Amino acid sequence: MTPNTSTEATTEPSEAILEASDIEHAYGSVDVLDGVSLGVPAGEMTALIGPNGSGKTTLLRIMARLLRPSAGRLQYRGPDVARDIGYLPQQPSFRPGFTVRRTLTFYAELVGADADVAMTHLEHVGLEAAADRNVEALSGGMTRLLGIAQATIGDPPVVVLDEPASGLDPGMRAHVFDVANELTASGQAVLVSSHDLELVDRHADTVALLDDGGLVQTGAPASIVDELEVTSLLEAYEASVVGEAGTVRVRGEST
Structure with missing residues (x-):
């Protein structure tokens, strides 16, 4: 499949302002992403979670148009402005x-x-x-x-934040998410990765759980919690992660 990073705009409000479709990426012979599809709506926070090495940073860099995928399509549907996507790396x-x-x-x-x-x-x-x-x-x-x-x-209509709260004290982590909430309140779309599941549970509109190059859970935090019959996003994460290596699988799938 030939990669396509179309920036064709659309006026359909129901569509995601930024959408990845069937994204694949490999570093040499190592496959990192395999058929990932994810939409990021305007005015909402979409949180990407998953174990270390699950492909989160690679996906964020692709969605920020800093890395070209091996295959798949990325569409930006927002307004034509001087800067349409802002990006914060893990280590600015x-x-x-x-x-x-x-x-x-x-x-x-x-x-x-x-x-x-x-x-x-x-x-x-x-x-x-x-x-x-x-x-x-x-x-x-x-x-x-x-x-x-x-x-x-x-x-920018879309802001991509890669682990913005990593290594910070609790008060500063909360402040970072408060700032992100202010961005969505102004109508911007925020795509953020984080290991702080408590803050993600509290602030994110949509959670996407990524591992081994694929999405295994996507939805509102409460919906994922209800579906897995647990009481918190942390428990939902633990219910989906098996094995010492941190491999994530859908509950019930054989190992």
Whole structure:
């Protein structure tokens, strides 16, 4: 199958603003994704969860159009704007010697946004007090918040966040998800990966459980919990994960 990364727009509101269809990807002889289909609606948070090595980052990079799939189709159906998809990598890094303000101003200039937008975005993520601090002096949590501010410069209709809460203290993790909720409240689509299932359960509209290159559960957190007859998303995850290697299978499937 020949990869297709069409950006044809549509006015149908019921469709996902970003949709992956039958995505496959391999690194050499190693298959990482196998027939993954996932839609991301505007104004909602879609959370991608799964064990380490399940292909989450590869899928996010493909959906952010930073990596071309081996096969499958990616469609963006949103408005034609200067920046349609913003992306936060797992480990954001910025040029040493630049202040937080100058860093964000630089990205604003890249997407044709007004320089004053930089401070607005810093205020939005709670970093305005650190505006004149050099980026290398930021804590891990503050660096991730700067990364979110950078990913949202230009108000892209879709924002992809790869493990934005990883390694942060509980308060900072909650703050990151609160910021993500504010994005969806403004109508943006947020696709986020996270191992914090409690926060995912609390904030995500849709959860997609990925392992061994495929999606094994997709739906609203409450629907998945009900379907598996458990009491929390964590229990649903545990009910779908078997084996010491963390292989995920649909409940009842033979090992």
